[in-house]
Amino acid sequence: MRTARAARGGGIVSRGALPPDLPALLAYLRGERARLDLAPDRRRALADWLAALGGESPAAAAPAPTPAPASARQAVAPEDWVLLHTDGASRGNPGLAAAGIVIYGPGAGANRPELHREGVALGVLTNNQAEYRALLLGLAAASRLGARRVELAMDSELIVRQLEGRYKVKNAGLKPLYEEARLALTRFVAWRARHVPRAENAVADALANEALDSL
Template sequence: MKVVVHVDGGSRGNPGPAAAGAVVSTPEGEVLDESAETLGVCTNNVAEYRALLLGLARAKELGAREVEVVNDSELIAKQVNGQYKVKHADMKPLHAAALDVLRGFDAWKVRTVPRAQNSHADALVNQALDAARS
C-alpha cells in the first residue's frame, strides 16, 4: 500500500512550545489517519523532524509499504534527501532516526510544498498548541 503523509511541525517562539502534526492519506487524497502531539519546548526544526517521525510511524501502523512525505520545510527535505548536511547537534539523532525508519519502506520520497498546500497538517499543529495552552 502506498500512502501520502503530510507533516508539519511548529514552535511558538524558537525555541518555544512546540507540536507536530501528520495526515496520512491515499494517493487519491482520502484521509486514512491524522495525528498531532505536543512536544514541550523545542526549536521549529526539531518540531519538523518530530512531525516527520510521527507521520512515518502512523504510516507504518497502517501497513504502508511505500510513502511519499510532503512537508513545507525545505531544510528537512534536503537533509533527508542528502542534499544538505546535518550540523546541529539536536537534529543529528532525529535525522538518523528518520533515515532508519524510511529504510524500512519498500520505496520513499520526501518533497516540499508551499505552506498553503500543507494546511491540514499545519492546522493539527496549531490545534495541539492551542489545546495545550488551555
C-alpha cells in the same frame, strides 16, 4: 492557591512546590500520553490528572489522538503509495512545540482518501526539531496503517533536502533526529520526499497549531 493531587499516595501538592518549568513538562507528558497504549478509562484518568496538575479543569486537557479505525488500518495494500503530510510548530524557537500529521491513501488529487490525522504536543523544541519529530510520528502512523511506500510532503525545505542528502546536517541538536528519521525510512520498501508550499500543507499546520492552542 490551586493545588493538584499527587499521582500516588493521595497527597496534595502545592503548585508553588512544583518546578518552574512545569508548563514545558506538562506539554511533554501530554505528548507522551498520545503514544501510550492505554485502555480508554485509564487514558481519561491520566488526562484528568495532567489537567489537575496544570491547574485546569479536566475538560480543558488536550484530547488524545483518536486511533485510526480498523477499516483504515487495513486500507493500504503493500504496493500502494500513501501521502504523508507533516508539520512541526514551535512558539518561541525553542518553545512549546507540536506536530500535525495527515495521511492520505492511494489516489490522485482530491480523490485520495484520508486515512489518519492527529495533532500532538511535543514539549519544548526548536522549529526544526519539531519538524523532525512530526515526521517520525507520521512515519510510525503510516507503518501502523500497513504502508510500505510513502511519499513525504513537508513545507520545510531544510528537512526535505537533508533527507535527500542534498544538505548536510550541521546542527548537533538535529543529527540524532535526522539519523532516527533515516532509520525509520529504511523500514519502507520505497520513499520519496518533496517540498510543498505552506498552503499545500495547511491541514497538518492547522493540526499542529490546534495542539499548541490546547496547552
